[in-house]
Amino acid sequence: MRITVRGWGRDLGETEIMNASLDEAVAPEGSYSRGKVYKKVQNPESRRRTSLRISTGTEVRLGGTYLMHVDLSRKEIAQLFFETHNGSMVRMFKAFIEEEDAEDRAEMLQKLAQMDERRRQRMIDVKSEVAP
Known part of the structure; x- marks a missing residue:
């Protein structure tokens, strides 16, 4: 999975936020560690509210290092699957x-x-x- 950002008004090129394989992702246990990719199914008991959270550390130019989450709902995951x-x-x-x-x-x-x-x-x- 690769996530990038690009400037809107001042386009300084593409900046990679995350580039990691979901095969490497592990379930979070306690605290997060930089350099690891985590995935967690949230609300698995409710089909309507089920989502998948992908988390990893990322360095951005906002004055520090951040824990980044990407949340995909069950419906969004299905939509991506059917589109591909x-x-x-x-x-x-x-x-x-x-x-x-x-x-x-x-x-x-x-x-x-x-x-x-x-x-x-x-x-x-x-x-x-x-x-x-």
Whole structure:
């Protein structure tokens, strides 16, 4: 994975922020060390909020050395995959993911409907307690 920056107004050329293989990335344990690449899946229990964080030390001209994070959501990772791969297996895999997303949306709508119904029922109960 290579990350670079380039000046907008004063273009002094490309500056490399990170150039490391994800194969070298390890799970962070405690503190970070300069020169290492870390990857961590965040919120793995929630498909909607799952993301991957890539972290490494980088030297930038802002007065010091910084710990840099790149966060990619599950959706962004899938989008990058589908933009760089093709074929029948990829299309089938994409269909499965879209079906899974549709199921997640339906489940969320059902939960919202249940919460709305409970709220309505509570309002009816409150009105019946207040009315003589």
